[in-house]
Amino acid sequence: MQHKAVIFGEMLWDCLPSGPVPGGAPMNVTLNLHQLGLDSRLISAVGKDTEGQQLLEFLETFNLPLNLIQLNAEHKTSKVLVNVDDPENIKYTIVSPVAWDFIHWNIEIDEAVEASDAFVFGTLGVRNGESLTTLLKLLHHKTLRVFDVNFRPPFYDFEIIETLLGFTDILKINEDELDIFADYFDVEPSVKSVCSHLDQHYPMDLICVTQGSKGALIYKDGHITSHEGYKVKVADSIGAGDAFLSGFIKTYLENQPLDQVLDFACKLGAFVASKKGGTPRYEVSDL
Numbered sequence: 001m002q003h004k005a006v007i008f009g010e011m012l013w014d015c016l017p018s019g020p021v022p023g024g025a026p027m028n029v030t031l032n033l034h035q036l037g038l039d040s041r042l043i044s045a046v047g048k049d050t051e052g053q054q055l056l057e058f059l060e061t062f063n064l065p066l067n068l069i070q071l072n073a074e075h076k077t078s079k080v081l082v083n084v085d086d087p088e089n090i091k092y093t094i095v096s097p098v099a100w101d102f103i104h105w106n107i108e109i110d111e112a113v114e115a116s117d118a119f120v121f122g123t124l125g126v127r128n129g130e131s132l133t134t135l136l137k138l139l140h141h142k143t144l145r146v147f148d149v150n151f152r153p154p155f156y157d158f159e160i161i162e163t164l165l166g167f168t169d170i171l172k173i174n175e176d177e178l179d180i181f182a183d184y185f186d187v188e189p190s191v192k193s194v195c196s197h198l199d200q201h202y203p204m205d206l207i208c209v210t211q212g213s214k215g216a217l218i219y220k221d222g223h224i225t226s227h228e229g230y231k232v233k234v235a236d237s238i239g240a241g242d243a244f245l246s247g248f249i250k251t252y253l254e255n256q257p258l259d260q261v262l263d264f265a266c267k268l269g270a271f272v273a274s275k276k277g278g279t280p281r282y283e284v285s286d287l
Contacts, residue, residue, distance in 0.1 A: 211229070
């Protein structure tokens with residue numbers, strides 16, 4: 001059976017020193033899941049401008065369905081200024097407001113989420129009230145709800161985050177985000193302490209923590225499953241976390257053991273880190 005995944009949030013142009021490239025965590029996850037063989041759809045929006053048309057044409061080269069991507073005549077397609085001076089710690093300046101800040105609810109996106117096996121969302125895509133209202137309506141469907149926190153300062157609000165945590169089945173954070181959670185909840189900045197607090201206060205099934213070059217781990221029911229990661233020569237880290245999450249979702253939906261889920265996710269994340277840009281083309285056999 002081909003699993004269905006719906007991803008909600010931003011799609012944009014990453015404006016690198018070498019030129020603009022398509023990006024945005026939700027779009028990257030959608031493309032990775034599509035290349036991994038899932039029926040994946042992106043709920044997002046672009047402007048009725050040249051940049052929006054070019055983004056849609058880029059997605060069409062992957063044969064990705066575009067029916068859930070909205071066209072906005074009032075707001076421009078998103079752009080992000082990217083600083084790659086440190087290739088393992090990319091910095092982003094995100095222009096606001098843009099088309100995906102105004103994703104509106106409609107029956108088509110609602111039915112797509114209801115029919116999905118997994119629904120993925122983050123914090124940046126709901127920095128505006130209209131997109132947040134739409135997401136909250138979609139989160140009431142009882143699919144597997146995956147919260148990829150993906151903090152992009154200053155575009156997150158812990159009142160909103162706590163609301164989203166209440167709808168989360170799987171939470172994915174990185175080491176920096178773990179420290180931010182520790183500071184907010186006033187707990188020790190350790191994996192066990194932060195994950196235990198989240199597990200006790202919110203109805204999630206498991207928490208995944210990515211640790212860059214040190215690999216990743218899964219916290220479930222008080223137990224930690226870890227993986228040291230794969231050693232590769234990093235081209236850039238853009239999209240590596242998105243690829244990791246995609247590999248995680250694919251194997252988790254296949255009911256593979258957690259150690260194998262983690263292994264495949266780390267493998268895909270390392271593979272993408274070894275390539276330029278966030279959406280390299282590949283076959284699963286390439287891994």
